Amino acid sequence: MQPPILIIILVAIMAIAYQLGLKRSVASAGGRADIRHLHSLPSYYGAYAALWCGLPALLMLGFWTAFENNIVTNLLISSLPEAVQQTDPQRLNLMLNDIKNLADGNIVSADIDPAMRQAADSYQQLQGISAAAKTVVVLALGILGTLWAWRRINPQLRARNAVEKTVNILLIISSSIAILTTIGIVLSVLFESIRFFGKVPFMDFVFGLEWSPQTSIRADQVGSTGAFGAIPLFAGTLLIALIAMTVAVPIGLMSAIFMAEYAGPKFRAAAKPVLEVLAGVPTVVYGFFAALTVAPLFRDLGEAMGLAVSSESALAAGAVMGIMIIPFISSLSDDVINAVPQSMRDGSYALGATKSETVLRVIIPAALPGIVGGILLAVSRAIGETMIVVMAAGLSANLTANPLEAVTTVTVQIVTLLVGDQEFDSPKTLAAFALGLMLFVVTLALNIIALHVVRKYREQYE
Structure with missing residues (x-):
């Protein structure tokens, strides 16, 4: 059975x-x-x-x-x-x-x-x-x-004592499994990264400006010495994430404010589910949309304005990724804004504030910790996205700040390095673990910074 x-x-x-x-x-x-x-x-x-x-x-x-x-x-x-x-x-x-x-x-x-x-x-x-x-x-x-x-x-x-004790033990075991799993993931990535840094100098990896992980198989092979500078990958990741957040944060936050404070019950009941449908669309569909519709549109617009826009650009990938992230920011911000006590609104209106002043000076500051948390979640989603970047931004590791050119991201290169039959002894394959470790460190640093910001404003408005 x-x-x-x-x-x-x-x-x-x-x-x-x-x-x-x-x-x-x-x-x-x-x-x-x-x-x-x-x-x-x-x-x-x-x-x-x-x-x-x-x-x-x-x-x-x-x-x-x-x-x-x-x-x-x-x-x-x-x-x-x-x-x-x-x-x-x-x-x-x-x-x-x-x-x-x-x-x-x-x-x-x-x-x-x-x-x-x-x-x-x-x-x-x-x-x-x-x-x-x-x-x-x-x-x-x-x-x-x-x-x-x-x-x-x-x-x-004493059945209640026995049951509650058993449930308590099960909860402890479950939380321990989650913690140990996290520790195991970090250690596995760390050990493989140490092997990589034993073959490639750490400083060359962190501060290198060229990424070409093709290594030679034979001693007499030419043109495959390998360059493992991660700066172009992180620059491309941050560029696309910045474009995505530039699109997602204003639209998502303003839509949340409108639905929570201005929209009527009927419109909210119809618009909120429609907006959240975007969160259920597979990322490969967004990738097709970016590659077949958005990228050619930007290229044609660029040609009409005399700009050279690549067929695979950071702008196309970031814009579509921003559309994908809108529901995360909108839904979370909407829930946080609705959680602000009605007494704070009533007090603001009693002092003579208008609705817009109440939103800007009372509701948004009070809901800011939750809004920052939603934006942080959206940033993590943008940094970890792969399919849209592969289909719309390409695989070229270009060190550029021009959103009209092709770039790549850390996650795309991790997938590329581990695709196919690979040996886990070559720097090319081990580089994927080093990239994963650096991405973990960067994300952890962003979380710590966001946590300090949230605590600062939470103390001010509690």
Whole structure:
């Protein structure tokens, strides 16, 4: 049985366990009229039974799924002839992949002989046994846990304490997983970046003005020495992000102010969902729009004004990216403005201020921390966008401040460096991790600066 189906069945058993625990607690108290004799509410007893049903079974399912493949593979290796087991590890791994592909009905890289067919049948049999055993064990644990909890339920059982303690532990584990995942991502990028900086000097990477990551494969190869100066990439990233925010911030903020303070209920109910539809459009669609419509439009307008506009330009990518980001700023700013207490508006009107003065001098300053947070989120989205830049701005690492020329960004180069069959020993591939690390540092610095700004204004207007 597949794990998703098994989880659905287990959730159904947990629901049954909840009802059994609830009814058991009511019956042990002598009926609904006497539930005051219970230590906890009946719902806690139901949750107690459901947790005893689900947690052991889910833990077993997780461990079984994690180690199932390794165990089945080891059993398969032990069933192979002794001569095959003693072969070279790389050749053995290739043979195992062929056996697994044959068992799954995929293409194999070698000729199919009776021994391989027998090994594939053995692998299928081991997988079937493992799946059946997993299903039986997981469901048995769920049922046994339900029976164990059901028998323990009595009026003196501190079900609320047990349930809240368990939920607290689950919350701690969840937050720890999030923190450890973040630490793991940072460390993995950091270690690979250290390997890169062992081959390319740090100063050349940070302050270099030329980006050409093509390295030579042979010692006698010419023209591929490689240049890893990251300045053009970060300059292109900031240029496109600046153009995007120039488009998105005024439009998004003014639309939020209009819908929150000036628009009627009917217009707001119709306009807000339409505006937020932009957030659901895939970025590849924005990329097509930028490449097929916006970029040719800017090029034609530039020719009409005597300007040389590249077919792939930072202006086209930034403008379309700004359109994509408008819903983020508009929706978040609208929610923050609506969260400003009505008493502040009433006090401003009572002092004789007009509506525009109230918006500019009361509402916007009071909502500024949330607005800055929304803009920061939009900046992060702009810096991390890839598809629009690939299709509208190109891949040329040009160090320029001219928005009419083609540029590239850090994220685009990371994708480019890691596409295809690459070795993780060459500076070309390791450069992607160094770019990721530098992008992380820059984003962290922006977050810290924005946090200080938010705190400053929040202290002033609270």
